[in-house]
Amino acid sequence: MQLSVKNLSVNYGGVRAFSGVSIEVPDRSVSVLIGANGAGKSSLIRCIIGLVKRSGGEIWLGDRRIDGVPARKMASLGLSLVPEGRRVFGYMTVQENLLMGAFILRSKKEIKDALNEVLELLPVLKERRRQLAGSLSGGEQQMVAIGRALMGRPRLMLLDEPSLGLAPIVVNNLAKFLTKLNRERGLTLLMAEQNVRMGLRIAHKGYVLENGAVTMEGRGDELLRSDHVIRAYLGGSQS
16 A cells, blocks of 8 residues: 655644655555654654644545545554554553454454454464553563554554664564565555664665655665764664
């Protein structure tokens, strides 16, 4: 599912979050938004999913314009969101959290099939399905958030800072899992990510947001070799 953002702008009470942003996320690809905290990455993700009102520009999903669609209807169009900070329901079980993502499915069989698919895809959640989500580690909670987003069988998944607060080994496993979702399931992914190295390593396309504008774009591996990206985001080292 292709996503096209055209000259998009968002203001918060007269303060610009970003302005004139245009990005293309091809079908079955992985794209990443990188930049410092406050660059506008999360605001862009939230605007695409309908949680933040745009002040200008257009958002297209395939041949359908969606910038006027309410957030509650985005799942029915094939979009899902993995929010920043995971936002799991801590006093609900893992399975109950996952079922929260199945609200657009129409039959008990669809829900059961989707749940079984997610649990097979994420065996750690299968083992902990009766456990309270709040008792899990940060990495496990992130898998719950991703599993919940998968329950609606999306074609495009938006992820807002998925590696935030996770240990390096967990980030590495997360990157492998997201790559698997894209390659084996054909899921289109758009991430906002402060972990520049991880994001660009798995992305087909990367966008650098600085001060609310796209300042660079290119293949993920190209941006990883960019002098500017190395100096600004990788501490001057490619290692």
